[in-house]
Amino acid sequence: MRDTFNREIKYLRISLTELCNLRCRYCMPENGICKKSHDEMMTYEEIIQAVKIASRLGVSKIRLTGGEPLVKSGIVSLVSKIKEIDGIDEVCITTNGTLLTKYARELKNAGLDRLNISLDTLNPEKFRYITRVGKLNDTLKGIDVALNEGFKKVKINTVLIGGFNDDEIVDLANLTMTKPLDVRFIELMPMYDSGDFGKEAFISSDIVIDKINEYYKNKMNADDMIFPVEADNGSVAKKYKIKGALGNVGLISAVSNSFCSKCNRIRLTADGKLKPCLHSNQEILIKGLNEKEMEMKFKEAILLKPEKHDVLSYESRSHADRNMNQIGG
Ligand code: SAM
Ligand code: SF4
Numbered sequence: 001m002r003d004t005f006n007r008e009i010k011y012l013r014i015s016l017t018e019l020c021n022l023r024c025r026y027c028m029p030e031n032g033i034c035k036k037s038h039d040e041m042m043t044y045e046e047i048i049q050a051v052k053i054a055s056r057l058g059v060s061k062i063r064l065t066g067g068e069p070l071v072k073s074g075i076v077s078l079v080s081k082i083k084e085i086d087g088i089d090e091v092c093i094t095t096n097g098t099l100l101t102k103y104a105r106e107l108k109n110a111g112l113d114r115l116n117i118s119l120d121t122l123n124p125e126k127f128r129y130i131t132r133v134g135k136l137n138d139t140l141k142g143i144d145v146a147l148n149e150g151f152k153k154v155k156i157n158t159v160l161i162g163g164f165n166d167d168e169i170v171d172l173a174n175l176t177m178t179k180p181l182d183v184r185f186i187e188l189m190p191m192y193d194s195g196d197f198g199k200e201a202f203i204s205s206d207i208v209i210d211k212i213n214e215y216y217k218n219k220m221n222a223d224d225m226i227f228p229v230e231a232d233n234g235s236v237a238k239k240y241k242i243k244g245a246l247g248n249v250g251l252i253s254a255v256s257n258s259f260c261s262k263c264n265r266i267r268l269t270a271d272g273k274l275k276p277c278l279h280s281n282q283e284i285l286i287k288g289l290n291e292k293e294m295e296m297k298f299k300e301a302i303l304l305k306p307e308k309h310d311v312l313s314y315e316s317r318s319h320a321d322r323n324m325n326q327i328g329g
Contacts, residue, residue, distance in 0.1 A: 001057040003305040010061060011265040012054045015046060015328030016075070017067040018270050021095050023132035024120075025196045026159060028325040030132060042272045042287055044074060048081055050268060050286060053295045055087035057302070059266075061234075063092045065328035067270065070099040070274065078104045080203055083111035090114065094157065098134065098144030104142070107148045115146050116155045120221065121165050122172065147179060147241060155182040155250070157329075161318060162203035169211040173226075176247035184237050184250030189279075190317040191324050199314040205251040209240065212249070216242075227321040234264055260308035267328060274301035279309035 002008050018033055042050070051062060063135065069075060070093075082091050082165055090113045097117040104115075119139055121127050127136035146154045158165065165172070172183055185208045188201055209226060216225035222243075229248060231239045236259040237250035253259075267275040272287025284301045286294050292321055312318060320327060 001299065001302050003302050005261075005305070005307050007262075007264055007305070008060055009264055009266055009302050009305075011063070012051065012059045012061070013063045013065055013267045013328050014050070014268045015065050015067065015326070016047075016069045016072045016078075017041075017270065018326045019071055020066060020096070020325055021071055022068065022069040022097060023259065024096075024118075024159075025130055025132065026161070026191070026324070028323050033323075033325070036271060040271050042268070044078055044081075044095055046272065047078065047268075048085070049291055049294060050298075051082050051085050051088065053298050054266075056295070057087055057298055061086055061090045061092070062088055064171070067324050067325045067328075068096055068099075069093055070095050070103055076103065076110045079107055080110035092116065094118070095142075096131075097139040097146070100142030101138075104145045104149045104245075108151060111292045112151070112252050114153045114155070116157050117143055117146065117150040117286050118157045118159075119143070120159050120161070121168055121173075123168070126164070130161075134245050143179075143181070147181065153182065154180075155184055158183060158185050160185045160203060160205055160208070161188050161197065162200045164201065166203060166207060166211070169208050169328065170215040173208065173212055173242065173249045176242060176245040176249060178246070180246040182239075182248045182250055184252055186252040187255040189254055189324070190312055190314055191320065192272060192318070192322060195279070202255065202314045205253045205255040206256070206279060208249065208251055208292060212242065232261075236262060255312045258308060258312070260306075263305070266298075266305070269326060269328070270323075271326075274298065275320075275327065276301050277309055278307040278313065278327060279318040279320050280306060281319050282306075 023181050032152040061109045094116040119293045124136040185205050216222045226242050237252050240249045273283035286297045
């Protein structure tokens with residue numbers, strides 16, 4: 001289905017839970033969240049119904065996210081049920097990777113196509129700092145297990161934070177030289193609870209290419225080691241490759257260069273609200289509705305998609321009125 005600005009909506013991101021086993025400083029509060037009652041959250045039956053409706057309206061790609069989707073019990077059977085729905089070509093998960101040693105194989109067998117794994121640093125102390133509780137090794141092991149299982153694509157999501165990991169850009173990008181994965185740098189978005197970060201943390205992803213160029217210039221006097229390549233179909237990431245690399249480097253410039261005109265997605269929160277736009281507070285409740293009512297709400301949400309969101313900056317925060325763990329990224 002097309003929205004009022006003629007964008008074809010093909011991608012549904014479903015947040016399965018607001019809960020997480022980590023506490024990333026840009027995403028959720030230190031003490032976690034007030035657990036909502038079970039009755040407020042979407043049931044698996046409702047999620048399946050929502051995907052069937054979305055697919056009838058033209059959605060072909062589903063991403064399961066959270067919170068941490070792998071802490072949700074029944075995740076493997078949910079993936080296989082979604083995979084069976086007519087019209088759904090791709091089912092993907094975004095995860096912090098810590099539980100992949102347990103689930104990667106089962107998820108692959110259930111038909112999961114792609115995995116995005118979040119990793120902001122290669123330094124164990126910094127990992128502990130940014131996640132407040134996590135162990136770097138758990139995520140690194142998760143990445144290796146995912147690669148060994150042979151998923152179509154494994155992508156690393158790195159939130160770029162000035163003064164925290166801008167000194168690791170080259171090390172993170174160079175993971176693409178030794179492993180067949182893409183590393184994507186995402187600009188830090190000023191959400192409700194990213195208050196730990198000052199103005200200097202919000203930096204443009206353009207710095208990534210400059211740092212990689214500078215590194216290879218100094219190391220081997222090479223000028224053109226990183227070059228643009230064609231972006232994936234429907235992807236919002238600008239794609240680059242370092243010469244000789246097995247994977248790609250991506251830039252997701254959600255703050256410095258919003259991609260609203262290309263936005264083909266709609267979001268569903270764990271508490272059953274459709275969000276036409278990540279950065280708007282507009283929400284349409286679908287929990288508890290029968291199929292016909294839910295379909296009408298889906299159409300309404302697609303037609304409510306705004307042309308673009310307001311400019312984001314340190315001074316001008318997202319209007320989402322939720323933290324990222326309550327939206328799904
Ligand atoms: N727990 C999973 C994970 O970390 O991958 C899935 C949920 S998480 C909310 C989805 C993505 O949003 C992650 O890649 C995370 O780094 C990103 N994210 C969270 N807060 C963000 C923020 N303020 N700005 C940019 N990206 C953010
Ligand atoms: Fe959890 Fe993902 Fe948010 Fe980190 S980014 S706190 S892993 S939901």
